[in-house]
Amino acid sequence: MIRALAAAAILVGLVHVAFAVEPSEMLSNPTLEARAEAIGRQLRCLVCQNESIEDSGADLAHDLRVLIRERLKAGDTDAQAVKYVVDRYGDFVLLKPPVEPATYVLWFSPFAILAIGAAGAWLYLRRRPVPPDEPLDLNQRRKLERLLLDDQ
């Protein structure tokens, strides 16, 4: 984490590490501001490691926040505002990767792995029934002791 944050800090640092949403950016209409924040949480700050633009202090994140708010004021729906950004920056800007053929492996493998693992565990358990706990008879016990002695 240090490295990533340090790298992010270096990228951001020369311009200013302020922080995230600034009061001056916020919209006076609370419903609109809440929508803008919800959208911002889904979008990645392009120069940071996995921080959303709502939380990032980078200049680019600031620009995107202002952009989103402008689109909403202009009457865009949430989907239109997101699409506006994705059209310019690509899917990379989405913190939640889209579910599409290229990402099927990503999205479905966690559950596939659990299913395969569960099947494997089930087969392992079904291997043999639990035998009753019988004490060794005298012959077996002698044999065991001989084996143990051989070992030493």
Place this chain on the structure above:
Amino acid sequence: MIIELGHFALILALAVAMLQAGLSLAGAARRDLNLMTAGRLAALAQFALIALAFATLVHAYFISDFSVANVAENSSTAKPLLYKLTSVWGNHEGSMVLWVLILALYGAAVAWFGDAMPPRLCARVLGVMALISLGFLLFILLTSNPFLRLSPAPENGMGLNPILQDPGLAFHPPFLYLGYVGNAVAFAFAVAALIDGRVDAAWARWVRPWTLASWCCLTLGIAMGSWWAYYTLGWGGWWFWDPVENASLMPWLAGTALVHSAIVVERRDTLKSWTILLAILTFSLSLVGTFLVRSGVLTSVHAFALDPRRGVFILVLLFIAIGGSLALYAWRAPALEPGGVFAPISREGALLLNNLILASCCATVFIGTLYPLFLDAIGGPKLSVGYPFFDRTFVPLMIPLLIAIGIGPLLAWKRGDFLGALQRLWAAFAAVIVAMLIAFYLSHGGPVLSVLGIGLAAWMGIAALVEFADRLHLFRAPWAEVLRRALAQPRASYGMTLAHFGLAVTVAGIAASGFQQQRIALVHLGEALPVAGYTLRFDGIGKHEGMNYTADRAEFTLLSGQRVVAQLAPERRFFPLQQQTVSKTAIHTNFLADFYLALGDPDGKGGWAVRAYWKPLVPFIWIGGVIMAFGGAVSLSDRRWRVGVAARRVAKTALPASRSRA
């Protein structure tokens, strides 16, 4: 001159590592006690040499010797002494030396306590560890040498990144490395067992303390890193699913699974082959983590291609270590005798479920971290995998485990009584309902998921206590009997209760983050800002001079009604050397909730931007982490695992273990 001594010591350590590998492995193969003893001495010598090399590097930082390139690039004179010293591992080359130092420390510890183990097992473990050390020493000397001189020496160094100048972060890397590298010991034990073709209860007993020790350190290391992110980044985020964090989470998940499956091997002599595989995978994931962080592949696949020397070197090491051990596993594991059988509803079954889920979670993190790199490398679209992905995959996978954690410890070995366990957990069921009602009431019907999360935490916490009370016969037996039982409980069972309870505490902290309230506003001197039922009064702002920075320091008073709760002084620190501004947050905590305040930019007209948060239960996240690690340490102190006891115990355990196999 001193730094050359360090350089020389490190080269000598490389030679000694070669010797250690050769002597130990040959000694084990030929059953030659003299060779094996020499191998153990070599492990001690290797540690001494690397410690010397590390000490010279620390010395160079201490006296700010800028003729050493590494010091010039990462330190400066105007800096508190603590950060001069922690700069040693605040950079790539120095941190790699710390890596091999810790590996050598573990190696020396194995050699030192080796008398308690069969000599051939000890020798093979040391041999494998020496091979790992060999690889990383070569890596340092050939691609990342911190002992190189710079001529002419600069007047002053470039300094340490201000964001790293923090006490929380100063000790984050050593703990993380103690965790990462500790997994090398379990790995070496696994490889040694494969060479030997035998895994038994005694083996599990020897390997468990090392696994536990590294698990504790990794837990603390991760907790420290996330705490640091929390108070540094200015908005209170503590986990980002960023690849470097994931790199530490993967070995933690695998290591947690290993700590549990080793119990099954020890107690029931089964799941042996899986435990060996897990030990190999845990260290492999530590290596993958090292590769991800150190190769630059994360910034971009292309950055990796620009300076591929380091990356390719680690990648080759990775292939040899992981490929080699897995090949050995494929070849030898079928020869391991299968152990005792058990019913699905049993302690073993519960531990198997634990392993199944932890392994799936670990695979999810692995795929989520590497898939974008993979897609980019094959020319696919560029993707980001952020928290929404993990919220939809990792979290639902984890929830069944968090529910099962309450039941598993109540099941008997071999065949458990599920309904009986549920009946004994009536108090936990009651706690869930009470906790959810309280959470619902206090948050005025806050987010449903957070309320459910609090219920889950209550379930886990109370179930852990119920299980412990059950073992003491609390409320069933007279007090003297309960006390006698409490004293007779092995430390390991205290450890388990603590660790499980700690996890419940952490889950409560995570769940409660949905209840936080925030206020972002522009404030003027004398103004009062209402936040979550408190009033925040802006009393003043002034300049403040640090050793290597200047700061704007604001004075705020936090009031509850008319009562003064706390004085808060957030800062904006400017580091002229790096031309960087860092926010220093002010946090008031009563351990149940944090009031979190960060100072932003002035608007130039007397107004200052502030971000204020009220974060209920958030300290629980790290308190829980500390409790977990403490639980691990308590378990580690169990007499039964103390070195030497294991050897004497083998004779006793051999009989019942063989019987269950017959």
